[in-house]
Structures are given as structure tokens and as C-alpha cells.
Amino acid sequence: MSESFAFFSHRDNPALVAVSTPEFRSAITAALHELGYKVLCVEDHDEFMARYNAIPFQAVIVEETFGGVLPGQNLTVQWVQWLPMPQRRQAIFILLGDMFGTLNAMQAYQQSVHAVVNYSEAPIMSQIIQKIIAENDAFYGTFREIQKQAVKAR
Numbered sequence: 001m002s003e004s005f006a007f008f009s010h011r012d013n014p015a016l017v018a019v020s021t022p023e024f025r026s027a028i029t030a031a032l033h034e035l036g037y038k039v040l041c042v043e044d045h046d047e048f049m050a051r052y053n054a055i056p057f058q059a060v061i062v063e064e065t066f067g068g069v070l071p072g073q074n075l076t077v078q079w080v081q082w083l084p085m086p087q088r089r090q091a092i093f094i095l096l097g098d099m100f101g102t103l104n105a106m107q108a109y110q111q112s113v114h115a116v117v118n119y120s121e122a123p124i125m126s127q128i129i130q131k132i133i134a135e136n137d138a139f140y141g142t143f144r145e146i147q148k149q150a151v152k153a154r
Contacts, residue, residue, distance in 0.1 A: 012038040031126035064097030
């Protein structure tokens with residue numbers, strides 16, 4: 001369920017879900033709630049843009065056909081792919097679709113996201129998201145800590 005009028009802060013572990021397929025949206029939302037995230041579901045690209053730019057999301061999950069478009073025509077995915085690296089590092093981006101091999105690093109790299117997940121994995125989405133987050137924290141943890149220390153030193 002979307003919390004579209006709720007207030008979010010970075011302490012809420014905010015997650016943004018851009019998934020149009022109802023059964024996958026509910027599976028992802030349930031998984032994120034189970035992991036302690038406060039979830040906001042959006043309906044279209046314009047709402048995605050407005051919400052993403054207003055809240056420092058920690059996790060972003062986008063469906064390759066979000067908004068009912070073909071994978072190559074998804075404006076949200078295209079926008080994410082063109083995000084500058086400093087902005088992209090702030091959130092974990094997961095792309096969901098039927099053409100991906102779950103956690104296939106090369107496909108994730110090709111799509112400019114942290115991870116890709118196949119629709120068939122919806123029943124175990126919580127474990128997959130947890131694994132993605134843990135790997136991302138291990139990879140970027142030191143970088144983020146040094147970045148915080150540099151900001152404090154100023």
C-alpha cells in the first residue's frame with residue numbers, strides 16, 4: 001500500500017517503488033516493509049521524478065515495463081541510467097523484469113543499476129533485497145563513512 005501523503009525522512013529507511021504490475025508491486029512492498037522500509041509507490045514517470053527529487057530514498061525498485069511501456073521506452077529507467085554517479089550512489093537501484101537473470105552483475109551493469117531481478121523471484125523478494133543491500137553496504141560502506149568524515153571536517 002502506498003503512503004503517498006506521509007512524511008518521509010532518511011531515518012524512515014524510505015523506499016520508492018515504480019512497479020505497475022499489481023502482484024509484483026504487492027510482493028515488493030511486503031518485502032520492503034518486512035525489511036523495515038517505509039514504502040512509497042508511484043503510478044507514473046512524472047510522479048516518480050517528483051518524489052525521487054523530494055526525498056532521499058535508500059532503495060528504488062523499478063519495473064522495466066513501468067507505466068505500461070516496452071522495456072526500451074521506459075522513461076524512468078532511462079532517467080535512472082543518466083543520473084550522475086554522486087546521486088546514484090545515494091540509493092540502491094533494483095530493476096525488475098522477465099528478461100533478467102536474478103543478480104546477474106553484467107546485466108545490472110548494462111542497465112546502470114545495482115541489481116536486476118527476474119519476476120520469477122517474487123516469492124523470495126525479501127531475501128534477494130536483503131542480499132543486494134548487504135552487498136551494497138559492504139562495497140560502499142567505507143566510501144560513505146569517509147565521505148561523512150570529510151563533510152564533518154569542513
